[in-house]
Amino acid sequence: MRGLLPITAKNSGILACETCHKLIVCDTVSEKGATCPRCKRAIHVRKKDSLNRTWALLVAALVLYIPANLFPIMTLISFGRESRETILSGIYQLFLSDQWVIAIVVLLASVFVPIFKIAALAFLVISVQMGLTWRPVFRARLYRFVEWIGRWSMIDIFMISVLIALVKLKALATIEAGPGALAFAAVVILTMYASKTFDPRLMWDRLEGEIDE
C-alpha cells in the first residue's frame, strides 16, 4: 500500500451520506450545509467536531462513574432493616449466594464494560490525535466492538426497575432506587453518545496522510 494512495470517497471528492449511504459528488453540492438528496439529512465529509465532542463526553462519563460506584443503587427495607446496595456490593452478594453465571454477567456489564469503553474510546481518540498508524484493522474492530457492547451496561438499571415495581410490600419488604443508579445511567448514556460522535474514518485519514508524506 505504501506510496499508493487508497481511493476513498473523501479524496475522490465524494460525500457519503451517513444515513442512506448515497454517494454525492462534491461539485454538485456546496460542502457546507449540504443535505442528502435522497434522505434529506445534513451530510458532512467527517462527523462534525468529532474528537472534541468524544473527549467531552468521555470526561463527563468518567467523572460520573465515581458517584455511580460510591452511592447505593438501591435500598432494601425489610422488617424495619435497611440494607443499601452499591453496584459492587450487589455483585458480591450474587457471588455469595452462588449465582456465578449471573454474577459474572453483571460484573461484565456494570463494571468491565463502562471502564473498557471509556479506556478504549480514549485510546482511539488519542491514536487519531497522535496520528498513530499502528494496526488500523485492530483499532477498527475495537471501535465496532465498543459500539456494540455499550448498551449492555443498562442491565443493572432494568434490574432495579423490575425490583422496585415488584417489591413494595410496605413494612414487609420494599426496594427503593438510590442516587447511584441515576449516576450510572448517565455514564451509560454519555458513553453511548461518545462512541456515536467518534468518527472511525479519522483513523484511516491519518494513515493516508502518512503515506502521502
Place this chain on the structure above:
Amino acid sequence: MRLACPECDLLHESMEITYGHSGYCQRCGAVLFRNHKNSLDKTLAFAITGLVFFLLANIFPILVFKMNGNTEANQLADGALEFLNSGYWPLGILVLFASVIAPLLVLCLLVSILLPLKYNRLPVIPELQIRTLLSLRPWAMAEIFVIGIMVAFVKLGDFAEVGIGGSLISIICMVLAMVLAFVFLDRRTLWQRLDQLK
C-alpha cells in the same frame, strides 16, 4: 454499484451482489451490505410478529413475587412508572423509552415503511420514517431488559418466592422477532426499493 465504506471511507468501485452473501470492506472489514432473498418481506413478517408479541407482553405479568402470603406482580411499564413515582423521573423516562416506547416505535415504523412497499406504494414520509427508525434502533433495548428481568429474578429468589408470568415469554419472543427483523433488513435494498418507486 459504487459504495463507500461507512467506517473507513474506502471506495469500492464495483461490488458483485449475490443473494445470501454479505459484502465486507476490503480494508477495515466493516459490513457493507447483507443480501438476503426477499429481505424486506422477511423483515416485515418478523416486525408484525414482534408487534403481536408486544401486545401480548402487555396483558400478563412479567414476574410474580410472593412473601408471607402477600403477592405482587409487575407488568411491562410498571418499573418505569415506579421510578417516576419515587422521584427518579430521568430514570423513569429512560426505562420507559428504552423498554417500551422505542421497541414499539421501531416495530411500528418497520411495518409502516415495509407494508406500503410490499404493495408498491410509497410510505407517507419515507425519509423521516427511515431516519427515525435508524436513530431509534440503539435505544430500543428490549433484549437488555430481558436480561435485567432475569437478574432481578435470581436476586429475589434469594429471599422470597418468585414466579415467572406469561409476559416474560412474550417479551422474549418479541425480542427474537425484533432481532431477526434487523438481521434481514438491508438498508441498501430498502433505499433502492424507494428509489424505484419514486
